[in-house]
Amino acid sequence: MLIELSSLDLALAAILVLxxxxxxxxxxxGISRQLYIAAARTTVQLLLIGLVLKSLFAxxxxxxxxxxxxxxxxxxxxEILSRQKxxxxxxxxxxxxxxxxxxxxxxxxxxxxFTVIQADPWYSPQYAIPLLGxxxxxxxxxxxxxxxxxxxxxxxQRPIIEQRxxxxxxxxxxxxxxKREAMRAGMIPIINSMAAAGLVSLPxxxxxQILAGAxxxxxxxxxxxxxxxxxxxxxxxxxxVLWLISKRLxxxxxxxxxxxxxx
Amino acid sequence: xxLSGASGSGKSLFLRALADxxxxxxxxxxxELNQLDIAAHLWRQxxxxxxxxxxxxxxxxxxxxxxxxxxxxxxxxxxxxCMQWSIARLSSGEKQRLGLLRLLQxxxxxxxxxxxxxxxxxxxxxLFEAFVMQYLEDKSACAIWVGHDHEQLKxxxxxxxAIVEGRxxxxx
Numbered sequence: 001m002l003i004e005l006s007s008l009d010l011a012l013a014a015i016l017v018l019x020x021x022x023x024x025x026x027x028x029x030g031i032s033r034q035l036y037i038a039a040a041r042t043t044v045q046l047l048l049i050g051l052v053l054k055s056l057f058a059x060x061x062x063x064x065x066x067x068x069x070x071x072x073x074x075x076x077x078x079e080i081l082s083r084q085k086x087x088x089x090x091x092x093x094x095x096x097x098x099x100x101x102x103x104x105x106x107x108x109x110x111x112x113x114f115t116v117i118q119a120d121p122w123y124s125p126q127y128a129i130p131l132l133g134x135x136x137x138x139x140x141x142x143x144x145x146x147x148x149x150x151x152x153x154x155x156x157q158r159p160i161i162e163q164r165x166x167x168x169x170x171x172x173x174x175x176x177x178x179k180r181e182a183m184r185a186g187m188i189p190i191i192n193s194m195a196a197a198g199l200v201s202l203p204x205x206x207x208x209q210i211l212a213g214a215x216x217x218x219x220x221x222x223x224x225x226x227x228x229x230x231x232x233x234x235x236x237x238x239x240x241v242l243w244l245i246s247k248r249l250x251x252x253x254x255x256x257x258x259x260x261x262x263x
Numbered sequence: 264x265x266l267s268g269a270s271g272s273g274k275s276l277f278l279r280a281l282a283d284x285x286x287x288x289x290x291x292x293x294x295e296l297n298q299l300d301i302a303a304h305l306w307r308q309x310x311x312x313x314x315x316x317x318x319x320x321x322x323x324x325x326x327x328x329x330x331x332x333x334x335x336x337x338x339x340x341x342x343x344x345c346m347q348w349s350i351a352r353l354s355s356g357e358k359q360r361l362g363l364l365r366l367l368q369x370x371x372x373x374x375x376x377x378x379x380x381x382x383x384x385x386x387x388x389x390l391f392e393a394f395v396m397q398y399l400e401d402k403s404a405c406a407i408w409v410g411h412d413h414e415q416l417k418x419x420x421x422x423x424x425a426i427v428e429g430r431x432x433x434x435x
Contacts, residue, residue, distance in 0.1 A: 163318035168308030
């Protein structure tokens, strides 16, 4: 039986977030505004989606489900971009982040729906939407981290990149170490989750299923599936982001081209 | 040739354009080979720029080199064990001299030297000059030497120019 949470319980947790914000302001860490906005958003967004989720799952229109998926991907792409300190100018920034989410989440979800789950119809929302949601939620973290690390490091290590170009290295070689570092940054969260699963953390979906009465082994199998999909999705997403951005950072004469970045 | 000019007159920018590190107008041609006809990194192996401040990205000196003879190390006043030195403890003068050795691994046909001896004492400046002259003679290569010391430019270069108000003028 689920123990019901009172508003007081939630208020207690909210106070903790508030305290963190105050602490950040006092220590001049500059994260409090972002923290408050994100906390408010999570409350409003979850309340709203909680209200419509039942009717959403009852929908049988493929066009509608695809529209929802499209909105989810665009929002995730937008969020990745808003976490960046420096980003590509114009449509490139949004294009690169949504494009990589499309590869990392949408295609992997499709693959999984057709080959593994095989629900009828394949777009059954109670499978398709949460699956896409879990993939997007996790891969966007990896992609945002990898992207941020690549651009920031390239910016800070400009003298080194140019030195390597002067020594006759190709654009690819000159940024290879920074790319490797960014790949690591993007993959660390999911590698942590896999390594800690079951020993340190009990993944939410599996725990929820077991609490709701599903057979433990079945729930575990689903969780493993999800973990592997998230991992490969994140990997593919980070790789495509690193590839696209590092191409974009150099012009056709293999010169660093920071004017393509927003200040 | 030797090249001088006031700070901010565009000497470094000029060298960077020759190495195709800076967007520029006009054509740059080396022995009938247009800069744009080969990949930029191959051009930079032929037309090598030694900037006033060299950068190092690995932890030790050796990791930045593929091959190095003891003779050329000695020519610039180093012994063989300098290869094990960590980058963090190099002085700016040592970085400059090792930077030259690192650049010459590509056996460039043109050397672009941007105030290369600014951080060197008198003895090492002499070693550096002699080393560069020997290289130019051995490989029949040429160099553009940017500096402020007119005595030095006279020693290393038969022709000397200055950038004055954006134009190249002969200063002899």
